[in-house]
Amino acid sequence: MNAIKQALLALPSIFLLACAGHQQSAVDAAGPQAGRIESLWWFFFWVLLGVFVIVITTLLVSLSRGHRGIEQEPLEQTHQPSEATEQRLTRSVSVATAVTIVILFVLLIVSIGTGKEISDLGGKQNAMIVEVTGNQWWWNIRYVSNNASQIFTTANEIHIPVGRPVMIRGMSQDVIHSFWVPNLHGKRDLIPSRVTTEWIEADRPGRFRGQCAEFCGMQHAHMALWVVAEPEPQFEAWRNAQLQPAPAPSDPDTQHGRQVFLNNACVFCHTIRGTTAGGSVAPDLTHIGSRISIAAGTLPNTKGNLAGWIADPQRIKPGNHMAVLPIPSEDLQPLADYLESLK
């Protein structure tokens, strides 16, 4: 008995082992909503596993040799079991149906209860609003505030303070995308000409990966983002850094890099606050050096990757909307150095 119990307890952990330990997992919750959904998932899992086992056991027993012929009825001739058999079967099927309905009612009520809990977060004092705008194939992130001097824009990376509710206001610039950070909450579609909202909150620090979940064209596979949950002081430090314009280059190499940036077509699409680059159709690069990844989660943010990406973005992420610019190779390194210096 004890062994069976242990085996049963081990079962979900095998499942968990296969699922957990990841920065993009629906069964490794890092926030209250994802946590409630995870509990709901395990509740459904166990109830429905029980149903499955019962149904399949019944099926196998009905086939077993010992069972066959118990009724001893000449079915080959009559093709119709006796009244008594049919009545017994009717009783069993009715009971099974009634039990099904009861189980479904329980699941329905539990599910609606969880649905109400996750759609809203209790205390919304000190809540933050972050606007997420989907673009083919990157995320524009705008921190909204009543105080205009506190508003800033970044891309593909959201920082949130642990324990503070954050409202994600979802929008789209082009086609339908879907914002999904599974460790924190379920999906919310970003639909052009509409605003959708979702509350998220992290209850532990960590880096959580999210990914666009609605097919949005050629590079749907490479449209990821990071949510970095950190303690309040670190978050404040990050926010204050983000509010600053880009630091001025300090050495000749990065000064040359900035010149390359400003003299090329980069400026038509990208913004670097503090310079004349003010394009608004591509990710804001003011603090690109501080980000975890480039090209919406496609590559880790290293100097080499940046240089490679600028040299030929179409090879790394075919079909993306970044132009291939004829930047001479001797200019590429300073440019990457400059961008990396934008912490």
Add this chain to the structure above:
Amino acid sequence: MTPTIDTPDEIIDPRHGTNEQHRNRLLAAWSRPGGFFGWFTATTHTAIGMRYIVTAFIFLLAGGIEALLMRTQLAFSNNTFLGPDKYNQIFTTHGTTMMFLFAVPMMEGMGIYLVPLMLGTRNVAFPRLNAFGYYLYLFGGLLLYAGLFTNTGPDVGWFAYTPLSGPQYSPGKRVDIWAQMITFTEISALCVATEIFVTVLKQRAPRMSLNRIPMFCWAMFIQSVMVTFAMPAVMIASTLMLLLDRTAATHFVNPAEGGDPLLYQHVFWFFGHPEVYIIFIPALGFVTSIVEAHTRRGIFGYPAMVLSLVGTGFVGFGLWVHHMFATGLPQLGQAFFTAASMMIAVVSGVQIFCWLATIWSGRVRLHTAMYFVLGFIFIFVLGGLTGVMLASVPLDLQVHDTFFIVAHFHYVLIGGALFPLFGAFYYWYPKMTGRLMNETLGKINFWILFIGFNLTFFPMHILGLKGMTRRIYTYPSEMGWDTANGLATLGAYIIAVGGIVFLANVFMSKKTGQIAGRNPWEAGTLEWAADSPPDPYNFEYLPVAAGRYTMWAAPEDRAVVTGMRDDRREVLVTSVMDAEPQHRYVLPTWSAWPFISALLIGIGFVGTVFRFWWYFPTAVLAGIGLIGWFWPRRPWELGR
């Protein structure tokens, strides 16, 4: 002595002369010209049904090859086998093929072939419409693949959400070809639906009252009614809204000009969800037929089964929003759709319980067909239970558009429709060809498919929970998705081996299989009263139903209809409720006009892909075809 269907050598009605004279006259009335051009004039339901089955099977193979290509691309992280553009075209074509060119037409083909036989009649109600529908379906499929092979395959998913599929984000002809292919196949589906429900209501054997209709015919009837309501919705979505937005610069679903992309989703899923049941309900009919024959008893709880089929047909139209939970609709509405989605589990549960009760109390014979039924119950129950999870809004928000969903719907569609279909192939192959399929090979076939299937799709549940989204052509290695994806790819190749074994069995058994005779399974329904394979007229004398299972009734109760003319294509029209004979109806004879009409309309439809004004020549071309089709004939020429 009462004439019966088991005595083919006896002269039943002396007015027809000898049996041979009678058969020859029937054959003359029901045959068509031979040769290459004669092929285009067929209108008998067995011929058209078989064409649907073969064509749909070829599309199944095409869709399967696409699946293998996708699985190869996803076998490990950062694979560059296909690249995004090819991958997106292939996954879209895979979904489109499986839904529109394989599953629905295959079920319709089985229905066209089997329903008139099971009802004891000679053909479907509108044989020419039937042929017309087949050619339109064929042209639609060819159009899609012509696109794929010219690098114009659709690449926006089988659902083609706007604005991604709109003119701004999908320039070129890829989406237009997809949308027009839908027009072809949906008109074809509507043709079949019309025939089948009219046939079921009006051409049943005498005394086959509503409570005696074989379950498969009930299933096809309900499926046909669903098709009639669902298919116009997708034509509004794809042909009206999407194609006009693309070719005629309307703005139905263009948000930039005030159109609403969610409107498209609502209309599409109002079709898209019932579509699943349109595929799956006929499969329930297969399962019931196979179970009845292999347990040697009538289905337990016939009224409950019929009512739960009807219930599925109704409730199936009330759940489409569970495909749109992530769009942020109001909560009250979501709760309603959660409840409706769970209701499906009740009716499906009743069906499962009834089959279990039948197997429990029956004398089970384990032929290959029965293996597939048992495999179906295992896989389908699992898929149904994950379906209950998806009805829950919070769970759906997590797993929506992940590989969990991919796993779920392959469990319900492959488990719920493909396994019963393979069972049905094994079960009715002797009726269609006159020979039994090889049982040993059949059981090997089953186990390969069963193991391959679970190996492919079970790991996808875990992938989905681990955050792997759908429709991505590659993934980074640090996501930890490699192992499960590798297993799934391995499983996909095992499924392919199973497919090859099946095909080998089909071709070998055609030559060397054991001769089947009329009723090899000792089954109860009327298709087993016809020859194997059936003559073009199906029955020399139309049978009269004796209870629900005429072939199981005592021989002296199995009567036939006399007094039908054998020199023209006559069928008996019976009343809707009790199937009392009402009158003899003369069906039109062979004709090439359905083909010509379909060809002319097809040319017009393809034209509209390129220029909007092709709508007008299309109308003229269609008019020409229909004038030829309905050219009036004198009454005494009817049937000639």
